[in-house]
């Protein structure tokens with residue numbers, strides 16, 4: 519048996535492999551430079567162009583580009599009418615923003631447990647958590663795999679809830695052939711550099727509802743309108759505009775929008791390469807009894823953002839932490855997505871108890887995120903597999 523690097527053996531590779539990395543080419547750089555040389559750095563034509571592209575890509579009727587994915591979630595909750603005293607149901611296996619958006623509106627995040635095989639929110643547990651106060655569901659396409667949209671849509675319709683899909687991981691994914699972004703009442707995207715498509719920062723809300731669309735436009739920009747048909751007073755002249763609602767500056771720049779558009783030109787390539795890597799990982803890991811591979815629902819044609827490997831600690835002499843550290847010593851940098859949101863001290867101090875979602879907590883104890891990004895070479899991928907196999911072989915019970 520080979521000696522693990524963490525015990526002084528030779529690492530699988532000499533240089534560090536990171537878990538995620540953006541891919542920027544000359545076309546991206548040129549797109550940004552072109553905007554810098556133009557008249558508009560913000561509120562310009564690139565933003566409209568990006569919104570059009572997102573509608574074409576997903577099949578949604580409307581898109582509102584904003585400064586980041588968190589802002590997108592916030593204004594989606596506002597448009598849904600989430601308010602003080604309301605409850606919003608989400609998953610604990612997500613980035614904190616999926617729950618924080620309820621807090622921004624004075625509402626209470628409520629956590630429904632996950633499906634232990636797909637790691638996405640379990641519609642049955644969502645149903646069990648619905649109360650008279652529930653206003654919306656924020657369903658996260660974790661790792662890029664679509665949530666069970668048919669079940670969630672039916673449930674939300676029956677209970678009169680707004681379905682907000684947090685698609686921060688799932689740009690490019692399709693559910694039963696329809697683009698993510700065109701199905702839920704509202705869908706949000708993030709263009710943070712770790713996501714599949716980046717603008718440095720950036721986000722968007724997609725919807726088929728004209729009513730939500732008009733609200734989202736107002737909330738993005740101070741509640742101010744320049745549309746005469748919305749005025750409550752008589753216009754004073756050509757400079758006139760009115761603040762008719764409450765809102766923020768959640769605008770995105772044309773610089774970012776141009777970068778995102780250029781990145782979207784490569785989305786098909788990104789998807790293809792990510793799928794290849796996922797297939798290779800799945801092939802290698804599914805035959806190792808000490809490991810569990812994430813299951814996919816057949817409805818989801820997934821552009822995968824994250825690759826989650828789950829270990830079976832009962833069959834190994836090491837736990838997740840030791841596995842993670844052993845991978846690091848082999849020069850494969852992993853990550854963990856996510857600490858269940860309600861296990862953060864802020865939520866704990868607000869009264870959320872440990873044990874609230876046992877399946878989510880068990881997953882958290884057993885998972886690592888392996889490197890997955892477009893620019894990974896075949897050698898990089900094989901290095902990851904070699905390192906995983908080496909550690910499992912050395913730590914079998």
Ligand SMILES: *Cc1c(COP(=O)(O)O)cnc(C)c1O
Pocket residue numbers: 586587588589612613615616658684686687707708709710719720721
């Ligand atoms: C990244 C992410 C967000 C937040 O997006 P930002 O653009 O970083 O604000 C929200 N939800 C999920 C699931 C994410 O991964």
